[in-house]
Amino acid sequence: xxxxxxxxxxxxxxxxxxxxxxxxxxxxxxxxxxxxxxxxxxxxxxxxxxxxxxxxxxxxxxxxxxxxxxxxxxxxxxxxxxxxxxxxxxxxxxxxxxxxxxxxxxxxxxxxxxxxxxxxxxxxxxxxxxxxxxxxxxxxxxxxxxxxxxxxxxxxxxxxxxxxxxxxxxxxxxxxxxxxxxxxxxxxxxxxxxxxxxxxxxxxxxxxxxxxxxxxxxxxxxxxxxxxxxxxxxxxxxxxxxxxxxxxxxxxxxxxxxxxxxxxxxxxxxxxxxxxxxxxxxxxxxxxxxxxxxxxxxxxxxxxxxxxxxxxxxxxxxxxxxxxxxxxxxxxxxxxxxxxxxxxxxxxxxxxxxxxxxxxxxxxxxxxxxxxxxxxxxxxxxxxxxxxxxxxxxxxxxxxxxxxxxxxxxxxxxxxx
Amino acid sequence: xxxxxxxxxxxxxxxxxxxxxxxxxxxxxxxxxxxxxxxxxxxxxxxxxxxxxxxxxxxxxxxxxxxxxxxxxxxxxxxxxxxxxxxxxxxxxxxxxxxxxxxxxxxxxxxxxxxxxxxxxxxxxxxxxxxxxxxxxxxxxxxxxxxxxxxxxxxxxxxxxxxxxxxxxxxxxxxxxxxxxxxxxxxxxxxxxxxxxxxxxxxxxxxxxxxxxxxxxxxxxxxxxxxxxxxxxxxxxxxxxxxxxxxxxxxxxxxxxxxxxxxxxxxxxxxxxxxxxxxxxxxxxxxxxxxxxxxxxxxxxxxxx
Numbered sequence: 001x002x003x004x005x006x007x008x009x010x011x012x013x014x015x016x017x018x019x020x021x022x023x024x025x026x027x028x029x030x031x032x033x034x035x036x037x038x039x040x041x042x043x044x045x046x047x048x049x050x051x052x053x054x055x056x057x058x059x060x061x062x063x064x065x066x067x068x069x070x071x072x073x074x075x076x077x078x079x080x081x082x083x084x085x086x087x088x089x090x091x092x093x094x095x096x097x098x099x100x101x102x103x104x105x106x107x108x109x110x111x112x113x114x115x116x117x118x119x120x121x122x123x124x125x126x127x128x129x130x131x132x133x134x135x136x137x138x139x140x141x142x143x144x145x146x147x148x149x150x151x152x153x154x155x156x157x158x159x160x161x162x163x164x165x166x167x168x169x170x171x172x173x174x175x176x177x178x179x180x181x182x183x184x185x186x187x188x189x190x191x192x193x194x195x196x197x198x199x200x201x202x203x204x205x206x207x208x209x210x211x212x213x214x215x216x217x218x219x220x221x222x223x224x225x226x227x228x229x230x231x232x233x234x235x236x237x238x239x240x241x242x243x244x245x246x247x248x249x250x251x252x253x254x255x256x257x258x259x260x261x262x263x264x265x266x267x268x269x270x271x272x273x274x275x276x277x278x279x280x281x282x283x284x285x286x287x288x289x290x291x292x293x294x295x296x297x298x299x300x301x302x303x304x305x306x307x308x309x310x311x312x313x314x315x316x317x318x319x320x321x322x323x324x325x326x327x328x329x330x331x332x333x334x335x336x337x338x339x340x341x342x343x344x345x346x347x348x349x350x351x352x353x354x355x356x357x358x359x360x361x362x363x364x365x366x367x368x369x370x371x372x373x374x375x376x377x378x379x380x381x382x383x384x385x386x387x388x389x390x391x392x393x394x395x396x397x398x399x400x401x402x403x404x405x406x407x408x409x410x411x412x413x414x415x416x417x
Numbered sequence: 418x419x420x421x422x423x424x425x426x427x428x429x430x431x432x433x434x435x436x437x438x439x440x441x442x443x444x445x446x447x448x449x450x451x452x453x454x455x456x457x458x459x460x461x462x463x464x465x466x467x468x469x470x471x472x473x474x475x476x477x478x479x480x481x482x483x484x485x486x487x488x489x490x491x492x493x494x495x496x497x498x499x500x501x502x503x504x505x506x507x508x509x510x511x512x513x514x515x516x517x518x519x520x521x522x523x524x525x526x527x528x529x530x531x532x533x534x535x536x537x538x539x540x541x542x543x544x545x546x547x548x549x550x551x552x553x554x555x556x557x558x559x560x561x562x563x564x565x566x567x568x569x570x571x572x573x574x575x576x577x578x579x580x581x582x583x584x585x586x587x588x589x590x591x592x593x594x595x596x597x598x599x600x601x602x603x604x605x606x607x608x609x610x611x612x613x614x615x616x617x618x619x620x621x622x623x624x625x626x627x628x629x630x631x632x633x634x635x636x637x638x639x640x641x642x643x644x645x646x647x648x649x650x651x652x653x654x655x656x657x658x659x660x661x662x663x664x665x666x667x668x669x670x671x672x673x674x675x676x677x678x679x680x681x682x683x684x685x686x687x688x689x690x691x692x693x694x695x696x697x698x699x700x701x702x703x704x705x706x707x708x709x710x711x712x713x714x715x716x717x718x719x720x721x722x
Binding site: 030031032074075078079080081082083098099100102103284331332335338339341342343345346349350351352353379 | 432433434435465466467469470485487585586587588653656657658659660661663664666667668669670671
């Protein structure tokens with residue numbers, strides 16, 4: 001087997017016969033193993049009329065497949081004490097299982113089979129449309145006014161379809177979805193050459209790569225299917241409507257959601273590092289929460305949003321809050337840098353998340369060790385106050401001069417600005 | 418791994434640059450919210466710049482505060498938290514158990530300091546008596562049987578295995594046995610704190626008034642089914658239990674939180690720190706004994722002990 005050692009010492013990768021990238025990460029002291037299969041299609045790749053269908057596809061991957069019923073598959077995983085997860089992101093979709101290292105082969109076989117050979121039974125499609133709707137409403141229910149940065153602020157911010165549609169899925173799926181349509185969508189997006197497979201565990205990387213190669217060898221996919229076009233490569237367009245007010249008389253207080261363009265996160269650059277520090281500083285203030293990225297730092301490589309959620313009830317523009325950061329003292333600045341470091345570090349010090357982050361970074365950046373490198377850069381930075389201040393000033397100035405979109409969730413009736 | 422007087426635990430782990438410290442207070446389910454509110458207040462009065470991350474968690478009568486911070490500042494923060502939380506009424510919550518996960522120079526001294534900072538204020542208490550409550554709602558009878566958690570007496574690993582056998586996974590013995598009754602009954606077993614003592618609760622719901630008959634049947638059927646298991650099935654059960662316990666090792670945060678939860682609940686922190694060896698030591702006799710002890714509150718309220 002020809003595999004390539006990657007930058008991180010315990011990582012090896014190879015390209016499998018069908019074009020999928022395979023990565024094995026070894027930690028000899030790990031108590032668990034994780035297998036991740038990620039596909040380079042997400043909500044941004046949905047064309048008009050397909051809204052919510054990639055999320056629905058993700059759900060249907062967990063239903064019956066060609067070889068096994070969903071209940072038998074669940075029983076199989078339960079019997080070994082394993083756990084699973086699946087998420088549809090803007091630019092990719094991931095499926096993963098974690099169990100004891102001795103169960104790695106079973107995990108790999110199970111996930112590969114279900115991802116590439118779903119059965120698409122009509123009754124299960126209907127059930128899962130209900131499940132998608134329930135998931136959406138349960139996610140929104142605890143939020144003031146049932147409004148969240150995703151999808152409400154993103155839909156307001158962007159005008160183009162790829163960025164600005166709500167891909168969570170709603171009841172309109174009942175009238176738009178058919179077995180054939182889902183089969184076509186699956187054939188278009190769920191292809192081995194669009195997949196990254198990552199295993200993590202105490203085993204030798206070569207041993208893990210052999211398991212991946214063997215199990216992927218059993219996948220039969222028609223070679224004539226057209227490749228998916230990346231719809232989000234269209235130019236992103238910002239909406240002209242900058243501010244919206246949502247009235248909800250039952251709210252205890254006002255919440256302001258604000259967004260502006262986040263720094264490009266394809267590589268580790270000064271603006272991206274600066275944005276991480278700014279978000280960390282804002283989040284240290286009572287009543288404020290801020291993040292770089294709609295789904296967290298580095299989850300998108302481009303056209304991501306810098307988010308501020310303001311529950312203070314004070315009528316203070318995001319721009320004024322940014323300008324105020326220029327005067328923070330060194331102790332607070334260093335503390336913010338360490339918080340930013342820990343936020344990013346969580347994506348690599350957690351074994352399961354390390355596997356998922358590696359798959360994401362390989363798909364989106366072609367660099368499986370991006371998150372590790374980001375941690376190293378932030379660790380160095382957290383001790384360099386002068387550099388931190390320079391990054392802070394650079395990002396606050398850039399963010400303050402960019403257009404902001406706001407969503408004002410308010411208990412009182414106010415005149416629209 | 419070292420432990421001091423069963424109240425503090427340290428696990429060496431080099432995955433994070435920041436040690437993760439977990440403090441767990443023992444209270445009652447009815448005082449949990451108030452305890453959490455007061456501890457949140459106490460936390461708010463400490464130096465907020467020190468922890469780079471924190472989270473309150475816990476349920477079933479425990480409140481757990483987990484923080485990540487730089488090692489050099491952790492002791493100062495801990496002193497501050499000890500001072501702020503010292504006003505917590507000792508009738509509301511006990512002094513906390515402590516778990517530390519990370520690479521920590523001189524962890525032994527740090528934990529000795531931590532033990533001094535948080536004096537133990539929960540005296541040894543008597544065994545929790547077995548009790549039963551029943552009520553009827555819309556034709557369904559609910560039966561709650563509560564008693565002492567037998568983990569300390571019957572062995573923490575053996576009890577965990579017995580609980581996995583009863584409720585874990587897709588072939589769990591309890592729902593399978595209850596459904597074979599065919600009267601729409603459901604029975605669950607759970608663990609938590611009652612009057613700050615480790616307790617188990619059997620909760621049964623059935624149509625009509627046959628709650629006690631359901632438990633009569635279970636008290637006979639469950640030990641018999643356990644005895645009928647072959648060695649391969651017991652090994653499979655241990656594999657399932659090991660997977661569940663090992664999951665805590667996914668991240669330093671999860672490890673600190675779970676180890677401390679097992680510590681405060683008297684479920685055995687060594688089950689988290691050394692699950693394989695703990696489970697390996699359990700014999701068939703241990704497992705039989707643990708099942709009998711889990712059923713003890715049921716037998717006592719049925720007048721069979």
